[in-house]
Amino acid sequence: MALVNSNEMFKKAYEGGYAVGAFNVNNMEIIQGIVAAARQENAPVILQVSAGARKYASPIYLKKLVEAAIEETGLDIVLHLDHGEDFEICKACIDDGFSSVMIDGSRFSLDENIALTKRVVDYARDRGVSVEAELGKLAGIEDAVNVSAKDATYTDPDEAVEFVERTGVDSLAIAIGTSHGAYKFSGDPSLDFARLETISSKLKGFPLVLHGSSSVPQEFIDLNNKYGGKIPGAQGVPEHMLNRASKMGVCKINIDTDLRLAMTASIRRTFTENPGEFDPRKYLSPARDAIRDMVAHKMKNVLGCSGKK
Template sequence: MPLVTTTEMFTKAYEGKYAVGAFNVNNMEIIQGIIEAAREEQAPVILQVSAGARNYAKHIYLTKLVEGAVADAPDVPIALHLDHGDSFELCKACVDGGFTSVMIDGSQYTFEENIALTQKVAAYAHAKGAVVEAELGTLAGIEDDVNVAAENASFTDPAQAVEFVERTGIDSLAIAIGTSHGAYKFKGTPQLDFQRLEKISQLLSGFPLVLHGASTVIPEFVEKCNLYGGKIPGAQGVPEEMLLKAGKMGVCKINVDTDLRLAMTASIRETLAENPAAFDPRSYLGAGRDAIRTMVAHKMRNMLNCSHRI
């Protein structure tokens, strides 16, 4: 099948009380690992590209790789999504360039400015058959060009969320309830504001919500990175059981980026450390691809509960 939008994915996810995984991609091996996992688990999947990834790999290379993924897994519903688009021009370029979904992140602006920008993107995308995600509230942490200090983070106001959705005409809403970008999501005991999520979900009954900054920061990969020369002390992510709970409360899309980076980096470090004479990129990149496939399959099966949802 061709690339799809997230509309049908989210309808099924909301009704089935699970979330679809949205995985950030930067190169061929990451895409291959994710798609192999989706095919094994018979799960829908969202491949998402950040502005940083687009600058790194170029739009044309990434879209052609995704075209290959679609041809390689014709039975898997695949959406191509722009993650954290920061301008109308970037969102327009991605819609015009074949993306089926875009996120406009105007969370750094005032409420009214965010609405105005989001309205403009939604009008253009919808006219072209694409769907739009936007963000209300601000997540702390660092991801590519997104860098928000903890003191500047703000949780999503439920009443504002209703007004925002009604006035912008968006198709899904990214909310802030305690997740954060990067590998250091919590300093103490992990906590998410499920009361806030419940209130938003009740007020926006049937409307798909999104969690950014939702990597679990799998300890195995953190330990392996550190064992083979990395320096990632004290990294901590969102526990799987919290994400499963969120999927039962209206969250239809869960973003994963940090775990992909950790899985690939840990495997590459291990491969090179244990095989110091190796210099064929296929050996260490192949190991990274395998680690991503195994990790993503685990998430689809145990964290997202979206296995066999095709």
């Protein structure tokens, strides 16, 4: 089909009460696993590239891999920059053919964040590229994003309205208690659904985004531990909470850590059961299948987007 921006995808998601998964990609096998799941589930999909992935694989390789995925599967795919830190990287990705970008000015004051976001929106608009921004700060670590718990701040609903009106942004990542990385809560997991409901009500019809939404099924934690991963118990966001958020105006949920752990568990299993293996096809093929199965699970049981393509 085509490389598309996220606008029509999010409109359908909002009206349908589900979320689209935005899956971080780093190499060919991850892309293949994700799009195989999307085709299997007949689901919309966003492939997103962090600054770290962009540096690791280079933008042109990633874009060509996504173009190959579109040609092979016949899917409409959004190619999205995750956590663009400044105007220059957003501009570079837009010029490279990305169909969506995120400008993350959450580290700045409200006015500075608005000014930066509006600059990106103004550049992207005439080029048919959708723009996501962030208001509020999520705790945790993901590539270049590193925010301590004491510096995290929840999104103010009134500021969210002002931000959207002044920037013209297409979607907004909000902070309601999720955090980047695998380990999020010192006590019982909790998201501020009252805050989400208020923001969604004030921005009726506007697509919201959740970052820091890893919720790794225990089976993958157990697999990593069994084969030497030494990963403590998963303290991610419970999947039922993400499913609830998808029915409250959250149209995009970012998923990364879950994929890393599923893929790594599979590779660890191969090398533990066959230490002499040295053919990349023999350990990357099952790892690709693990990605597919994880993504299919998320689409069907968490995001609610199976059958919504």
